[in-house]
Amino acid sequence: MSPLDQVRIIQLPRVQDPRGNLTFVEGEQHVPFDIKRVYYLYDVPGGETRGGHAHRDLEQVLIAASGSFEVVLDDGRARRTFLLNRPYHGLYLPRLIWRELENFSSGSVCLVLASLRYDEADYYRDYDEFIRDIGCQP
Numbered sequence: 001m002s003p004l005d006q007v008r009i010i011q012l013p014r015v016q017d018p019r020g021n022l023t024f025v026e027g028e029q030h031v032p033f034d035i036k037r038v039y040y041l042y043d044v045p046g047g048e049t050r051g052g053h054a055h056r057d058l059e060q061v062l063i064a065a066s067g068s069f070e071v072v073l074d075d076g077r078a079r080r081t082f083l084l085n086r087p088y089h090g091l092y093l094p095r096l097i098w099r100e101l102e103n104f105s106s107g108s109v110c111l112v113l114a115s116l117r118y119d120e121a122d123y124y125r126d127y128d129e130f131i132r133d134i135g136c137q138p
């Protein structure tokens with residue numbers, strides 16, 4: 001299976017309550033890895049793009065904890081765009097996927113659950129190098 005075929009939306013648990021709703025995530029239970037790191041993107045100015053890289057080993061789940069944004073994915077064979085706009089949807093990204101995050105709504109928050117601690121050596125930041133390494137033509 002190519003990396004893009006493994007991408008999927010995970011329906012996270014929702015505890016609905018008139019006082020406000022709650023969603024929780026447990027590593028190896030709701031996401032297919034042990035969660036080693038959490039980070040979030042916020043205060044993204046209108047029109048800005050984040051991402052622009054792929055990972056050698058890292059797996060992630062992206063959640064629009066607030067607002068919405070689009071995730072453009074490319075595994076060198078195909079491209080697909082996902083709109084995230086529900087705090088109970090997690091977008092699972094396996095390793096070796098180039099991603100761009102764009103069209104952030106005002107006040108949106110992108111919460112990221114990651115399978116590994118931060119390691120700059122795990123990044124592909126050059127698209128042509130990524131494509132070369134995975135054996136596709138740039």
Ligand code: TYD
Pocket residue numbers: 037039049050051052053118
């Ligand atoms: P980066 O992953 O490039 O952000 P984006 O997802 O928008 O591409 O990270 C931006 C900067 O933040 C970079 O200098 C590395 C630093 N950073 C950490 O120090 N720890 C982390 O866990 C992350 C995700 C980034």
